[in-house]
Amino acid sequence: MPGAADAPSVPGTAAAPARSRPADAPPLRTAVLGAGWVSRTVWVPLLEAHPAFEVAALVDADQAAARALAPPGREVVVGTGPEDLVGLPLDLAVIALPNHLHVPVARTLLGRGVPVFVEKPVCRTAAEARALAEAARGGAGVHAGSAARHRADVRALAALLPSLGDLRALDLDWSRASGIPERDGWFTDRRLAGGGALLDLGWHLLDVGFDLLGRPGVTDALGTVSGDWLGDADAVADWSGRGRDGGTPARTADDLVEDTARGFLLTDTGVAVSLRARWASHQAVDHTTVTVEGTKGVAVLRGTFGFSPHRVQRSSLTVLRRGERTEVALPEEPVGVEYERLVEHLARRLTGPEASSPDAGGGSLAEIGVLASCVDRLYAAAGRPGLPTKPPEPPRGQGAPKTRQSL
Numbered sequence: 001m002p003g004a005a006d007a008p009s010v011p012g013t014a015a016a017p018a019r020s021r022p023a024d025a026p027p028l029r030t031a032v033l034g035a036g037w038v039s040r041t042v043w044v045p046l047l048e049a050h051p052a053f054e055v056a057a058l059v060d061a062d063q064a065a066a067r068a069l070a071p072p073g074r075e076v077v078v079g080t081g082p083e084d085l086v087g088l089p090l091d092l093a094v095i096a097l098p099n100h101l102h103v104p105v106a107r108t109l110l111g112r113g114v115p116v117f118v119e120k121p122v123c124r125t126a127a128e129a130r131a132l133a134e135a136a137r138g139g140a141g142v143h144a145g146s147a148a149r150h151r152a153d154v155r156a157l158a159a160l161l162p163s164l165g166d167l168r169a170l171d172l173d174w175s176r177a178s179g180i181p182e183r184d185g186w187f188t189d190r191r192l193a194g195g196g197a198l199l200d201l202g203w204h205l206l207d208v209g210f211d212l213l214g215r216p217g218v219t220d221a222l223g224t225v226s227g228d229w230l231g232d233a234d235a236v237a238d239w240s241g242r243g244r245d246g247g248t249p250a251r252t253a254d255d256l257v258e259d260t261a262r263g264f265l266l267t268d269t270g271v272a273v274s275l276r277a278r279w280a281s282h283q284a285v286d287h288t289t290v291t292v293e294g295t296k297g298v299a300v301l302r303g304t305f306g307f308s309p310h311r312v313q314r315s316s317l318t319v320l321r322r323g324e325r326t327e328v329a330l331p332e333e334p335v336g337v338e339y340e341r342l343v344e345h346l347a348r349r350l351t352g353p354e355a356s357s358p359d360a361g362g363g364s365l366a367e368i369g370v371l372a373s374c375v376d377r378l379y380a381a382a383g384r385p386g387l388p389t390k391p392p393e394p395p396r397g398q399g400a401p402k403t404r405q406s407l
Contacts (some may be wrong), residue, residue: 027054028350031077031085031114033105034096035060035069038119041307042339043094044069052347053092057085082108090114092350099199100192103128106142107135117346120145121203121375122368124194124387129372133365143346144368148204148305149211150341153315153330157290157301158212160319160328164294167271170213171291172205175278177310179237179286180229180259188230188257191388196257198225199375201277204305206371208290209273215370216267223378225258229280235259237308254388263378275378285310297321307336 030053032039039058047053048071057077060066067078077088082105085093093109095102096119103123106116110132122144123129136142148154161167181200186192193199210216229235259280265273288305291298303315317328379385 025052025351028052028091028347029054029056029089031055031057031059031088031090031093032069032096033059033082033093034098034119035062035065036096039094039096040069042336043096044071046340046343047094050343050347052351053343056090057088059084085109085114086112092117092346095119098186098192099124099194100186103132106132110135110138110140110142113138113140115141115143115350117143118145120207121194121199121371123372124199126369126372126376129365129369133369136365141350142365142368143349144364145342146207146211147338147342148208150338150345151303151305152333153301153303153317154208154290156317156328156330157292157299160299160317161212161292161294163297163319164292164299165296167213167269167292167294169272169274169291169293170209171274171289171293172209173276173287173289174201174205174305175276175281175283175288176201176237176286176308177283178235178280179308179310180235180279181237183233183236190255190257193257194387195375195379196225196227196261197259197277197279198223198261198263198378199257201279201305202261202263202275202375202378203371205275205277205288205290206374207367209275210367210370210374212290212292213267213269213271213273215367216269216271217370218265218374218377219268220266221263221374221377221381223261223263223381225261225379225382225384227253227256227258227260229259230256232280235280258384261378261382263381265374265378285312287312311335 030047032043032047032055035058044055044058047055055071055076057079058066058069059079059081061080063078063080066080070076070078077084079085093114094117095105095109097105099121102118102121106118109116118132123132132142181187187200188196190196260278261276263275265275267273286304286306286308288303290301298320300318300320301315302312302318304311314332315330317330319326319328376385
C-alpha cells in the first residue's frame with residue numbers, strides 16, 4: 001500500500017490520456033479487495049472514472065466499510081473474503097490489503113484464473129515472490145504497483161540518462177519528517193507488515209532506481225536498520241487519520257519494524273546504489289531525492305513521492321557538468337496524478353497490444369523477484385533475515401482477527 005493511510009484526497013486530474021480500447025468495448029469487471037485509504041482515494045474512484053474498468057465487487061473484513069465504497073446507483077457484490085467472489089465473472093482483482101495478505105489472497109484468485117493487481121510491496125520476501133510466480137503459471141496475469149515510475153519528474157530524469165555517459169552511482173533517498181503510518185497496528189508489526197520503512201518506502205525507491213538502471217542484478221549488499229522514532233508520538237503522521245495517542249507499541253524488539261533503513265547495493269554492471277528510507281527524521285518536510293552520477297554529468301531530482309501534505313512544493317531536476325549547473329524545466333502536476341497513468345497503463349496491459357507480453361511495461365514477475373531479493377539481502381545484512389516465526393497477535397483493541405482476513 002502506498003505509505004500511510006488516510007492522507008489527503010488526490011486533488012484534480014490531469015488531461016485524459018489516449019484510450020487504448022474501442023469505445024463500445026465492455027468494461028473489465030473488477031473486484032477491489034481492501035477498503036482502506038488507498039481503495040477509497042485511489043482505486044475505486046480512478047477505476048470508476050476510466051472507461052476500461054467497472055468496479056463489480058468490494059471485499060473487506062469490515063463489510064460496512066466495503067459497502068460504503070460502492071459506486072452510487074449501481075449494485076455491486078460486497079463480501080468479507082475472496083471466497084465471496086467464487087462464481088463471479090471477473091476480469092481483474094485489485095489487492096490493497098495489509099502486506100501479509102497480498103500473496104495468499106493473490107494465489108487464491110490466480111488459482112481461479114483471475115488476473116490480479118497487487119499494491120506495493122507486492123510481497124514481503126523473495127520466497128513469497130517465488131510462490132506468487134508459481135501461482136501465476138496457470139496463465140492468469142500478475143500486475144504490480146509501480147506508480148512512481150509514471151511521475152513526470154521521474155520520466156524527465158530517465159530521458160536525461162543517455163547524456164550522463166556511463167553510469168557509476170545512484171543515490172536513492174525518501175525521508176519523511178514525521179510520517180510513521182500508525183503506532184499500534186499492522187504497519188509496525190513485522191510479523192504482518194514484513195518490514196518498515198525499507199519495505200514501505202524503499203520498495204518504491206528500488207523500483208524507480210532499478211528501472212532507471214535497466215534492471216541489473218546485484219552482487220553485494222550492505223544494510224542497517226533502526227527504530228529510534230517508534231516510541232515518539234510526535235513522529236506519527238498527523239495526516240494518517242490514525243492518531244498519535246499511546247506509548248511505544250506493546251511488542252518485542254524482534255516484532256517491531258524499523259523506522260529507518262540505510263543500504264548499499266553493488267550491481268553486476270558496476271553501479272553503486274545507496275539507499276535511505278526514513279519514516280521520521282529531523283527534517284522540516286518530507287522529500288524524495290534521486291541522484292544519478294555518470295561519466296559526463298550528475299543529475300539530481302528532488303521532490304516528494306506519495307501523498308503527504310508536508311512536501312517539497314515543486315519538484316526540481318538539476319544537471320551538473322564540470323561546475324556548470326542547469327535547471328531542467330518540469331511541468332506542474334497534481335499530487336497523485338501518477339496513479340491515473342498507472343490505471344491507464346494497466347488498461348493497456350490487460351487489453352491492448354501489451355497484453356500478449358507478460359513482461360511488457362512495469363511490474364512483471366521478474367521485476368518483483370528482483371525487488372524482493374534486494375529487500376531480503378538488505379535485511380539479512382542488517383541482521384534481520386526472514387520473518388519472525390511467532391504468530392502475530394491481533395492489534396490492540398481490535399479483538400481476534402477475522403478468519404476470512406487471516407488466509
